[in-house]
Amino acid sequence: MTTGTTTTSGTPSSSGSALPDVMTGRVAWIFGDDFDIDLMIGVANIKYTDPEKLHAVCMKAYEEDFTDHVRAGDWLVGGRNFGYGHPHYVAMTAMRNEGIVGVLAESFSPGFWRGEISNGMPLLSVPGISTAVERWDDLEVDWRAATVRVPGKDLVLQGEVLNERYLTMLAAGGRYQLLLEEHRQRTR
Amino acid sequence: MGQTITQKILARVAEREHVGPGENHAVRPDYMIAYDFPGYTDRFFRQMEEDFGMTQVAEPDRYVLFVDHMLTNNDAREAEVHKVTRDWAHKNGVHFHENEGIGHQVAAELGYARPGTFLIHFDGHISSLGAFGALGMGVRRDLLEGWVTGGIHLDVPASTRFHLTGGFAPGVESRDLIHQIISDIGADGVAFQVMEYTGPGAESMPLGHRQSLCGMAMFAGGVSAIFNPDEMSLEYSRGVTDRDLGPLYSDPDAVYTARHDYDLDQLSPQVVLPGSARSSHTVPVGDVAGQSINRAFIGSCASGRIEDIRAAAEILEGKKVASGIELNVVPTSKRIYDQAESEGLLTVLRDAGAQVVDSSCDFCFGYAKPLAAGESCVSTGVLNISGRMGSPDSEIYMGSASTVAASALAGRLTDPREAVQ
Numbered sequence: 001m002t003t004g005t006t007t008t009s010g011t012p013s014s015s016g017s018a019l020p021d022v023m024t025g026r027v028a029w030i031f032g033d034d035f036d037i038d039l040m041i042g043v044a045n046i047k048y049t050d051p052e053k054l055h056a057v058c059m060k061a062y063e064e065d066f067t068d069h070v071r072a073g074d075w076l077v078g079g080r081n082f083g084y085g086h087p088h089y090v091a092m093t094a095m096r097n098e099g100i101v102g103v104l105a106e107s108f109s110p111g112f113w114r115g116e117i118s119n120g121m122p123l124l125s126v127p128g129i130s131t132a133v134e135r136w137d138d139l140e141v142d143w144r145a146a147t148v149r150v151p152g153k154d155l156v157l158q159g160e161v162l163n164e165r166y167l168t169m170l171a172a173g174g175r176y177q178l179l180l181e182e183h184r185q186r187t188r
Numbered sequence: 189m190g191q192t193i194t195q196k197i198l199a200r201v202a203e204r205e206h207v208g209p210g211e212n213h214a215v216r217p218d219y220m221i222a223y224d225f226p227g228y229t230d231r232f233f234r235q236m237e238e239d240f241g242m243t244q245v246a247e248p249d250r251y252v253l254f255v256d257h258m259l260t261n262n263d264a265r266e267a268e269v270h271k272v273t274r275d276w277a278h279k280n281g282v283h284f285h286e287n288e289g290i291g292h293q294v295a296a297e298l299g300y301a302r303p304g305t306f307l308i309h310f311d312g313h314i315s316s317l318g319a320f321g322a323l324g325m326g327v328r329r330d331l332l333e334g335w336v337t338g339g340i341h342l343d344v345p346a347s348t349r350f351h352l353t354g355g356f357a358p359g360v361e362s363r364d365l366i367h368q369i370i371s372d373i374g375a376d377g378v379a380f381q382v383m384e385y386t387g388p389g390a391e392s393m394p395l396g397h398r399q400s401l402c403g404m405a406m407f408a409g410g411v412s413a414i415f416n417p418d419e420m421s422l423e424y425s426r427g428v429t430d431r432d433l434g435p436l437y438s439d440p441d442a443v444y445t446a447r448h449d450y451d452l453d454q455l456s457p458q459v460v461l462p463g464s465a466r467s468s469h470t471v472p473v474g475d476v477a478g479q480s481i482n483r484a485f486i487g488s489c490a491s492g493r494i495e496d497i498r499a500a501a502e503i504l505e506g507k508k509v510a511s512g513i514e515l516n517v518v519p520t521s522k523r524i525y526d527q528a529e530s531e532g533l534l535t536v537l538r539d540a541g542a543q544v545v546d547s548s549c550d551f552c553f554g555y556a557k558p559l560a561a562g563e564s565c566v567s568t569g570v571l572n573i574s575g576r577m578g579s580p581d582s583e584i585y586m587g588s589a590s591t592v593a594a595s596a597l598a599g600r601l602t603d604p605r606e607a608v609q
Contacts, residue, residue, distance in 0.1 A: 034464070043573060043575030081375055111312055111328060
């Protein structure tokens with residue numbers, strides 16, 4: 001991962017959210033339909049949690065030096081049914097370690113969707129995204145409004161706005177943080 | 189406007205008259221189930237106590253814990269995980285079942301999956317309980333929300349109806365139907381929806397076949413699957429629980445996203461090629477007949493039930509598994525094991541050269557007897573991505589119990605209809 005550059009800047013959070021409302025970054029990779037995320041690190045590595053180990057295997061099957069190019073704030077782009085299969089958490093943990101902040105896909109597999117939204121990762125279903133952008137395009141992603149602006153192409157894509165529960169969860173930083181906040185309010 | 193059985197069950201646990209697809213509601217599941225596994229339940233126990241200050245759950249009757257993974261080894265670290273689970277269950281007074289079989293099956297045998305009940309689990313294969321008119325949903329680590337608060341927020345899913353007519357021909361089973369459906373509609377054909385099975389073909393289908401069908405819903409993108417209760421499932425439920433049954437049924441004018449019709453008579457055996465259950469990987473077994481294998485497995489939460497074992501025994505009776513083939517048979521639960529033993533089926537399988545093993549999840553996820561590099565297995569397990577059953581350099585073909593038995597007999601992938609004629 002390129003260090004020293006943070007690109008999750010932009011419009012400040014509206015209410016102390018864990019995420020800026022608008023996140024700027026680049027397209028780090030474009031995956032195809034029915035993508036099984038375990039393949040990002042290789043099935044042989046899905047039980048590892050050591051960051052160094054995950055860094056060493058991340059995307060090796062696709063590009064030897066992927067981790068040299070990706071940087072904080074980058075996004076993954078997917079086709080239909082992203083996260084298909086038994087989506088183990090480790091692959092996206094590896095991607096987060098590399099700086100990936102979210103996934104924009106034509107559609108998502110339900111298990112992956114629930115698991116990663118809960119982990120605090122913005123996922124947006126954006127029709128047309130997989131063919132509208134190219135690798136390393138700059139993006140401005142408003143995860144609350146589900147809009148993706150591609151300045152270099154003078155393009156704005158409208159995705160599906162997340163429901164209130166998911167917005168609240170992402171703003172809290174994920175399911176666990178939200179549960180803790182709600183628990184504190186109940187027991188106050 | 190009428191409601192589906194799914195809407196009615198979720199409306200009941202949301203304490204509302206009506207819920208509609210796309211709405212997000214806090215619901216109160218009847219049962220919140222988990223199996224113990226390092227990194228999940230042990231973490232839950234720790235978080236509940238240390239971060240939420242919960243030293244005792246308020247309603248232990250709604251919590252169910254199964255120990256059904258990692259039973260075939262005596263690894264000290266994993267034995268410790270089982271002990272932690274055992275101790276937590278005892279301390280909290282929750283339902284605890286160890287070594288009784290795969291939880292998704294045992295949940296049915298112990299009456300948790302009564303018609304009309306709503307159950308959540310970490311694991312999505314809990315959808316198999318739809319066979320009994322119950323709604324089971326896998327919620328992954330969001331299960332913790334249920335364990336901590338007693339409820340969970342869910343999006344109400346729409347439903348797609350699969351109307352079944354006819355009956356399975358000899359050598360054809362519900363595994364062939366679900367793989368045919370995935371082949372037809374795609375791996376996301378019912379994304380975020382519930383698959384509802386209706387029609388005379390559904391009503392005549394044995395419960396074990398219904399469980400297989402419902403348990404594989406996730407590979408079509410489904411969040412669950414369900415049959416409306418009928419006399420077959422109600423009679424089963426009356427036999428396993430004294431609790432009141434509260435069956436719910438789809439209204440005749442319930443609204444579905446789509447309807448697909450299947451004539452079971454027209455189905456043929458399907459095989460899923462190594463990689464995943466996506467459409468392009470699903471082919472008639474005849475297309476790959478002759479492909480050599482050296483391992484075979486009948487079992488898992490999808491396909492180790494009495495119907496599967498009977499089908500395999502019928503094919504293997506009086507014959508021998510091909511030389512060089514290892515066939516492992518794992519009944520889905522102890523109860524099924526005992527029934528198969530009493531029917532003489534396990535003797536038939538052992539005489540044919542099969543190794544019959546105590547019930548657990550361990551073969552399905554490569555914990556027991558993992559495949560070595562270069563090996564090729566035909567399996568009734570639930571997943572065939574590389575490395576699922578051992579080495580990433582082994583291959584897994586998926587099919588029905590009949591296809592596995594016929595292939596084990598021949599030493600190569602074989603259309604089971606050749607063996608049952």
